Structures are given as C-alpha cells and as structure tokens.
Amino acid sequence: xxxxxxxxxxxxxxxxxxxxxxxxxxxxxxxxxxxxxxxxxxxxxxxxxxxxxxxxxxxxxxxxxxxxxxxxxxxxxxxxxxxxxxxxxxx
Amino acid sequence: xxxxxxxxxxxxxxxxxxxxxxxxxxxxxxxxxxxxxxxxxxxxxxxxxxxxxxxxxxxxxxxxxxxxxxxxxxxxxxxxxxxxxxxxxxx
Amino acid sequence: xxxxxxxxxxxxxxxxxxxxxxxxxxxxxxxxxxxxxxxxxxxxxxxxxxxxxxxxxxxxxxxxxxxxxxxxxxxxxxxxxxxxxxxxxxx
Amino acid sequence: xxxxxxxxxxxxxxxxxxxxxxxxxxxxxxxxxxxxxxxxxxxxxxxxxxxxxxxxxxxxxxxxxxxxxxxxxxxxxxxxxxxxxxxxxxx
Amino acid sequence: xxxxxxxxxxxxxxxxxxxxxxxxxxxxxxxxxxxxxxxxxxxxxxxxxxxxxxxxxxxxxxxxxxxxxxxxxxxxxxxxxxxxxxxxxxx
Numbered sequence: 001x002x003x004x005x006x007x008x009x010x011x012x013x014x015x016x017x018x019x020x021x022x023x024x025x026x027x028x029x030x031x032x033x034x035x036x037x038x039x040x041x042x043x044x045x046x047x048x049x050x051x052x053x054x055x056x057x058x059x060x061x062x063x064x065x066x067x068x069x070x071x072x073x074x075x076x077x078x079x080x081x082x083x084x085x086x087x088x089x090x091x
Numbered sequence: 092x093x094x095x096x097x098x099x100x101x102x103x104x105x106x107x108x109x110x111x112x113x114x115x116x117x118x119x120x121x122x123x124x125x126x127x128x129x130x131x132x133x134x135x136x137x138x139x140x141x142x143x144x145x146x147x148x149x150x151x152x153x154x155x156x157x158x159x160x161x162x163x164x165x166x167x168x169x170x171x172x173x174x175x176x177x178x179x180x181x182x
Numbered sequence: 183x184x185x186x187x188x189x190x191x192x193x194x195x196x197x198x199x200x201x202x203x204x205x206x207x208x209x210x211x212x213x214x215x216x217x218x219x220x221x222x223x224x225x226x227x228x229x230x231x232x233x234x235x236x237x238x239x240x241x242x243x244x245x246x247x248x249x250x251x252x253x254x255x256x257x258x259x260x261x262x263x264x265x266x267x268x269x270x271x272x273x
Numbered sequence: 274x275x276x277x278x279x280x281x282x283x284x285x286x287x288x289x290x291x292x293x294x295x296x297x298x299x300x301x302x303x304x305x306x307x308x309x310x311x312x313x314x315x316x317x318x319x320x321x322x323x324x325x326x327x328x329x330x331x332x333x334x335x336x337x338x339x340x341x342x343x344x345x346x347x348x349x350x351x352x353x354x355x356x357x358x359x360x361x362x363x364x
Numbered sequence: 365x366x367x368x369x370x371x372x373x374x375x376x377x378x379x380x381x382x383x384x385x386x387x388x389x390x391x392x393x394x395x396x397x398x399x400x401x402x403x404x405x406x407x408x409x410x411x412x413x414x415x416x417x418x419x420x421x422x423x424x425x426x427x428x429x430x431x432x433x434x435x436x437x438x439x440x441x442x443x444x445x446x447x448x449x450x451x452x453x454x455x
Contacts, residue, residue: 007178008177014138015138024147047289059348060333063153065346065347066289072153073157075153079346099269099270101238101267103262103263104263104265106262106263110261115183119214152244154244163247164244164259190396193448194444194446196411198411198443222396224366243334255422255429255430256422257423274439274440304404305372319437320379321378329406334425335425336439342437352379352380353378353379354378355375357374358390359372361371
C-alpha cells in the first residue's frame with residue numbers, strides 16, 4: 001500500500017453509472033519522512049477521509065475489495081486513515 | 092485513477108474481435124497543476140469524451156469493469172469526464 | 183494500452199506447456215511522435231503482426247482476455263495492429 | 274517478488290472492516306547488494322516478520338492469495354522471511 | 365513479459381504454506397542488447413532454469429497461471445527459458 005495525504009478533490013458529472021455517489025480524492029504520495037514525493041493519485045474514498053489527513057491507498061484489483069468499490073471501474077481506494085507511522089530501523 | 096486530457100486517437104482495423112466498435116483515445120497525463128507530465132496512455136472511451144476534455148482513467152483489471160469493456164483485452168478505460176479538480180491542502 | 187513497434191522475436195523451446203505455439207514478439211515502445219522511448223516488452227502475438235508494424239499492447243490480466251491467451255502465463259499481448267495515430271490537441 | 278527489510282509500522286484505527294487485526298509494516302526495498310533503494314511499501318504481515326528482518330513481498334492480486342488477506346483491500350503482503358540471498362552470476 | 369538472466373537465489377524457511385517447495389530465483393533484467401538494466405526481480409521457477417540462463421518472466425496475476433503457482437501468493441514466475449532473441453528492425 002502507499003502512504004499519502006488528502007490534498008484535493010475531483011468533480012465529474014458524466015461518468016460510468018457504477019461510480020455514482022463516489023467521492024474522488026486527490027492523494028499526494030508521502031515518503032518515509034512525511035514529505036510529498038511529487039507523485040499523486042486519484043482514489044475513491046471508502047472511509048470518510050478529510051483534507052489533510054494521512055491515508056493508506058490500495059491499488060489495482062485490490063482497490064475493488066471494499067463494499068463500496070466491488071466490481072466498479074476503480075483502481076485506487078482509500079482503505080484506512082493513518083493515525084501515525086514510525087520508522088524504527090533503517091541503518 | 093489518473094488525470095489526463097484527450098489529445099488524439101488511434102485507428103486499428105486489424106484487431107482482436109472483442110475490440111470491435113471501440114474508440115481508442117490517446118490521453119496525455121496531467122499533473123496537479125493541469126500541465127502535461129510527458130507520459131501518455133491509450134484508453135478505450137466508455138463515456139463519450141471529446142478532444143481537449145479532462146478525464147479520469149482506470150487501469151488494469153479495473154479497466155474491464157464497465158459494460159463496454161467487460162472481458163475484453165483492454166487495460167485502460169476513460170470512465171469519467173472531469174468537470175474540474177481542486178488542490179485544497181498541500182503545505 | 184501502449185503504442186509500440188515490432189522490432190524482434192524471442193525463441194524459447196523449454197517453456198510452460200500453456201505457451202506451446204505462441205509467437206513472442208519484442209515490442210519497442212513508441213512515444214507520441216512515433217519515436218522509440220528506449221523501453222521494450224515481450225508480447226504474445228494474437229493478430230498476426232509483422233516486423234516494423236505499429237501495434238497496441240494490453241498488459242496484465244487484460245493480456246489474457248484473448249482466445250489465444252486465456253488462462254495462460256502471459257502478461258502482455260498484441261491485440262491490434264495500428265493503421266495510424268494522430269495527436270489532435272496538445273497545447 | 275521484491276526483497277525488502279522491515280523498517281517501521283503504520284497505525285490506523287479507522288479503516289475498512291476487512292482490515293481488522295492486520296499488522297501494516299513499512300518495508301524498505303533492497304537492491305542486489307542489500308542496500309536500500311530509497312523506495313518503500315506498506316505491506317500486511319502474514320508470517321510474523323520483525324523489525325530489521327529481510328522479507329519477500331508479493332504485490333497486486335497475488336497479495337490476496339494468503340489465508341489472512343483473501344478478498345481484502347490489500348495490495349502488498351509479506352509472504353516469506355528471507356534467511357539469505359546470494360548473487361551467483363552477474364558478469 | 366520481461367527478458368532476464370538468472371543471477372542468484374533466495375532462501376526462506378519461514379513462509380506462507382502455499383510456497384512450500386518453490387525455488388526463488390533472482391533475475392537480473394536484460395535490455396535489448398543483452399546487457400543488465402540494473403533492475404532485478406525475485407521469481408518462482410516453473411521450468412527448471414539454471415544460473416546464467418536467459419529467461420522470460422510473467423508478472424502479476426499472470427504469474428499464477430502455471431500449475432505450480434496457481435492460487436499462490438506469487439507475483440513473478442519464470443515461464444520460459446530463452447534460446448535466443450533477435451532484434452530485426454529498429455531504425
């Protein structure tokens with residue numbers, strides 16, 4: 001999974017019927033030191049994540065293993081809100 | 092998902108029978124500031140996207156979760172036309 | 183999908199039984215201006231592509247959605263021969 | 274699969290119900306000479322890996338082929354603890 | 365698929381039960397001119413590949429389409445030993 005931070009939203013009126021009611025969040029990827037890497041992704045929110053929160057993202061077919069995204073044309077999902085993460089050992 | 096802009100088309104007469112009638116769009120990837128990243132993708136259009144429109148792309152097996160692309164040898168689909176996207180928080 | 187050009191072949195006698203009779207093509211990736219990007223891929227040919235022809239490649243599980251590649255250990259397939267592609271809009 | 278080393282943990286209280294009880298490890302990727310590459314991943318632990326241990330990671334839908342991760346929104350799993358790895362031939 | 369060369373092995377005693385008896389090979393990726401690219405992968409051997417041999421690798425869910433790897437947490441498999449590969453056309 002990837003660590004990221006919610007930095008924005010995407011609005012899309014015209015879309016696949018299976019996407020109705022989904023919230024598309026723009027996620028800035030974070031590195032181990034909580035800095036942005038410069039990459040981003042658009043993910044469906046399945047846990048009620050808010051702006052500025054750190055999240056975990058699952059991608060690919062794994063992004064369709066939530067109740068909300070099952071069988072939908074979605075390849076990225078926010079499946080957890082991160083309380084904190086620690087680096088313990090990196091010599 | 093990835094944010095992109097429709098910048099071209101691909102014509103292919105000789106192809107897998109399952110691809111008959113599909114429209115192949117060339118999508119230039121966009122960064123958070125709506126600039127092209129230099130990367131592109133060829134995606135099947137499932138929402139009637141036109142040249143110059145901003146779109147969302149789903150990739151991999153997720154690209155086969157639309158009615159049009161189900162069980163087809165397609166790994167990228169335009170599944171939404173973007174009205175707009177905003178970056179709210181990126182300190 | 184990815185745009186590429188058939189630039190070579192791979193011969194492999196000892197292989198998974200499910201691959202018997204398949205033709206493995208080396209595909210040089212093309213950018214938007216029909217130049218090689220420097221990356222390549224080995225793909226199974228499902229449409230009778232010849233050397234020098236431009237092709238479309240589907241990857242991952244989508245590469246197994248042709249009659250030839252169904253349930254085979256193949257992650258890349260040539261599923262269309264490109265007649266031409268045009269860039270219409272890239273300001 | 275990818276070789277990595279367990280370097281940290283992620284805590285997430287609010288998450289998809291299917292993730293309850295899973296341990297999220299931060300894995301620093303290793304190159305052939307056992308140095309960190311600078312990339313990392315967050316993977317579910319299915320083998321009881323501890324800090325500083327070298328591990329093998331399976332990604333994508335393959336990460337859901339363990340008893341613990343079956344049908345869960347997880348795209349990366351630690352599926353083996355590495356005793357050692359050797360480079361025998363690289364001329 | 366990717367062209368590579370068998371350059372090493374990984375030993376792992378503690379692992380997912382589904383991986384019992386599998387041989388994990390370290391594969392150095394090759395470019396079109398048979399030079400190492402610097403990237404590598406750990407793949408399960410399904411064809412009896414030896415050190416120094418050139419091989420083809422299938423990745424992702426396609427890596428689980430051999431008899432040996434079916435339903436196992438494996439995302440990379442050696443599914444062919446390469447006799448030779450030729451570049452015919454690259455102007």
